[in-house]
Amino acid sequence: MKNNNKKNRIGKKQANRKQTGTNNGGNHGSRQDFPASAADVPADWFYMSDGDITAATLKEALADTVYKVEFWEDAQVLEIALGESGCLDVEVIEPRLEEKEADAFLEKHQVKFLCYITFKPENYEAARSVMEHICGRIGGFFCGDTEDFTPLIGRQ
DSSP: OOOTTHHHHHHHHHHHHHHHOOOOTTOTTSGGGSOSSGGGSOSEEEEEESSOOOHHHHHHHTTTSSOOEEEETTTTEEEEEOGGGOEEEEEEEOSOOSSHHHHHHHHHTTOOEEEEEEOOGGGHHHHHHHHHHHHHHHOOEEEESSTTOOSEEEOO
């Protein structure tokens, strides 16, 4: 099933990048890039990889954890339970964001696999743990859906 809401999400992503852009000094991946409070955490994120992976690969990366993962293969969507505190939703999208600067970022990082990630900012600590685990297992990186794609979790 193709993502029927892609245009709506792209419009939302463009608006979020304009509203929540931050600049953390370019020290991507360092502890100082992590938001200080839930108010500073973007609700929308991306997972990016230059590898030939799939949504099933993400699911498999969490097989050795306590996180419950629901996977809808046809839709290429995962829901990762974050304990009682909520969930981290993952939706595979085409590796194009239809913005010149954003697509230049994707090209620079040779992104072949792109996911749109959402979670409630108050669940950031649990979501960060999931994101760090995935990066440690299969590589790639997570970044905020902000003007400068920060904060960043994972390699880079």
